Amino acid sequence: MYNKGTIIPGLIIFVLFVTFPLWFNAFSTAASTVPKPELPPGGEKACIAPAAEMRANHMVMLNEWRDDVLRDGDRVAVTVDGKQYRKGLQMACMQCHSNKEKFCDSCHEYASVKPYCWDCHLTQSALATKKETH
Amino acid sequence: MDKQRRKFLKIAGATALAGISAPAVVKLTSTPALASSGHGKAAEHGAAEHKPEGHGGEDSAKGVRLGMLIDMRKLYGHPELLEKVAAACIKVHNIPQIEGNKNEIKWIWDMAYKNVFPEHSSYHSSKITEENNFLVLCNHCDEPPCVRVCPTKATFRDEKTGIVSMDFHRCIGCRFCMMGCPYGARSFNWMDPRPYIKEYNPDFPTRMRGVVEKCNFCGERRALGQEPACVEAVKDVGAIVFGDLNDPDSEIRQILDKEHTIQRKPSLGTKPSVFYIV
Numbered sequence: 429m430y431n432k433g434t435i436i437p438g439l440i441i442f443v444l445f446v447t448f449p450l451w452f453n454a455f456s457t458a459a460s461t462v463p464k465p466e467l468p469p470g471g472e473k474a475c476i477a478p479a480a481e482m483r484a485n486h487m488v489m490l491n492e493w494r495d496d497v498l499r500d501g502d503r504v505a506v507t508v509d510g511k512q513y514r515k516g517l518q519m520a521c522m523q524c525h526s527n528k529e530k531f532c533d534s535c536h537e538y539a540s541v542k543p544y545c546w547d548c549h550l551t552q553s554a555l556a557t558k559k560e561t562h
Numbered sequence: 563m564d565k566q567r568r569k570f571l572k573i574a575g576a577t578a579l580a581g582i583s584a585p586a587v588v589k590l591t592s593t594p595a596l597a598s599s600g601h602g603k604a605a606e607h608g609a610a611e612h613k614p615e616g617h618g619g620e621d622s623a624k625g626v627r628l629g630m631l632i633d634m635r636k637l638y639g640h641p642e643l644l645e646k647v648a649a650a651c652i653k654v655h656n657i658p659q660i661e662g663n664k665n666e667i668k669w670i671w672d673m674a675y676k677n678v679f680p681e682h683s684s685y686h687s688s689k690i691t692e693e694n695n696f697l698v699l700c701n702h703c704d705e706p707p708c709v710r711v712c713p714t715k716a717t718f719r720d721e722k723t724g725i726v727s728m729d730f731h732r733c734i735g736c737r738f739c740m741m742g743c744p745y746g747a748r749s750f751n752w753m754d755p756r757p758y759i760k761e762y763n764p765d766f767p768t769r770m771r772g773v774v775e776k777c778n779f780c781g782e783r784r785a786l787g788q789e790p791a792c793v794e795a796v797k798d799v800g801a802i803v804f805g806d807l808n809d810p811d812s813e814i815r816q817i818l819d820k821e822h823t824i825q826r827k828p829s830l831g832t833k834p835s836v837f838y839i840v
C-alpha cells in the first residue's frame with residue numbers, strides 16, 4: 429500500500445472523530461437529561477395499565493376515552509383491580525398524577541411535544557388560582 | 563378540407579357526445595330494483611314534507627329523546643329564581659362571566675316574552691307576559707340546523723338520547739352553527755375565558771379561545787345519575803321538568819299530555835325539545 433504512514437493514522441482519526449458522540453457519552457459524568465417524571469404524590473402504585481404501556485399509549489387511550497364519553501355517550505367508569513376510574517384526564521389521570529408540571533411536562537418537554545389538553549382541562553395549579561367549588 | 567382532419571373531428575365529436583350522455587344512459591338502464599327503492603324513498607319523503615311542521619306536526623317517536631319542560635307559572639314574579647338557575651349552570655360548567663353582547667357566554671339565561679316567542683307575541687299581551695322574563699337555553703332540536711352546518715361534526719346529534727351535543731375538542735370556531743341556530747343558543751369564546759371564570763368546578767373543563775359552547779343538557783351529571791343543574795336549582799318549586807319525551811310514562815310526558823305547552827319558533831321546523839307552559 430502506498431502512503432501507509434498517512435492513510436492508517438488518518439483512518440483512525442476519522443473513525444474516532446465519527447464515533448466521538450458515543451465516546452463522549454460513555455465517559456461523560458454529566459447528569460443524564462432523561463426525564464424522571466414524579467410518581468403520584470399520593471403514593472398510588474397502580475395505574476390502569478402497566479407503566480410501559482401507559483408511557484407508550486396514554487395518548488391513544490385518552491383519545492378513545494374522549495370519543496367514548498363525548499361521541500358515544502359511554503361514560504361508564506373503567507374498573508381495574510377494584511378501583512374505579514371515570515373516563516377523563518381530569519377525572520382519572522390527574523386525580524393521582526396531580527402535579528402536571530412535574531409529571532406530564534417533564535416528558536413532554538423532553539420530547540418537545542406540545543399537547544393542548546390543558547388549554548381546557550384544569551390542573552391543580554390552575555385550580556389553586558381560584559377557590560374550588562367542591 | 564383535409565380528409566384526415568374531417569375524420570378526426572367526426573370521431574372526437576361522437577366520443578364527446580357519448581361521454582356526456584353516458585350518465586343518463588346508466589341511470590335509465592339501472593336495475594329496476596334500485597329504481598323502485600329510489601321511488602319509494604322519494605314518496606316517503608314527500609309525505610313527510612307535506613305534514614304540518616312544528617308543534618303537533620311531528621312524526622311518532624322512536625328511541626329516547628330527552629327534553630325539558632319549563633313551567634313559567636312557577637317562576638313569575640321571581641326573578642331571583644331565574645338568576646339561581648343561571649348561576650347553577652355557570653358554576654358546574656365553568657362558564658365565564660364576560661360583559662357585552664358580543665363577548666358574553668350564555669348557556670341558560672332569560673329574555674322578554676316578545677324575544678323568546680316572537681311568533682306568539684301579540685298586541686296588548688297580558689301584564690304577566692309583559693313584566694316577566696322567560697328562561698331560554700339550547701332547545702336540543704330534533705331537526706337541528708346547527709348540526710347541519712357544522713363542517714367538523716363537532717356539533718352532532720346523539721342518537722342515544724336525542725340531545726344535540728358538542729365535542730369541544732373538534733370545534734374549529736368557524737361559527738357556522740351560530741348562524742344556523744335560530745335561537746341564539748350558542749356563544750363564541752372571543753378571548754381566553756379563564757380570567758372571567760369566578761370559581762372552578764374541578765370535575766369539568768373550561769373552554770379555550772376560539773371555541774363555541776352551549777348547554778349540554780348536563781351530560782356529565784346525568785352520567786352520575788344526577789339531574790341537570792338547572793332542574794335541581796328550582797327543584798323546590800318544580801319549575802323545570804326533565805325527561806324522555808318519547809316515554810309515555812315519564813313525568814314530562816304526563817304533563818305534556820295534560821297541559822297546553824308551546825315551543826319557541828315552531829314554524830321553523832327545528833322541532834325544539836324544550837317546552838314551555840306560559
Ligand code: SF4
Nearest residue numbers: 700701703708726743
Ligand atoms: S337551539 Fe340552536 S344550538 Fe340548540 S339544537 Fe337547536 S339549533 Fe342547535
Ligand code: SF4
Nearest residue numbers: 712733734736737739
Ligand atoms: S364553530 Fe365549531 S361547532 Fe360551530 S359549526 Fe364551526 S366547528 Fe362546528
Ligand code: SF4
Nearest residue numbers: 651670777780790792
Ligand atoms: S341542562 Fe345543564 S347545561 Fe343545560 S342549561 Fe341546564 S344546567 Fe346548563
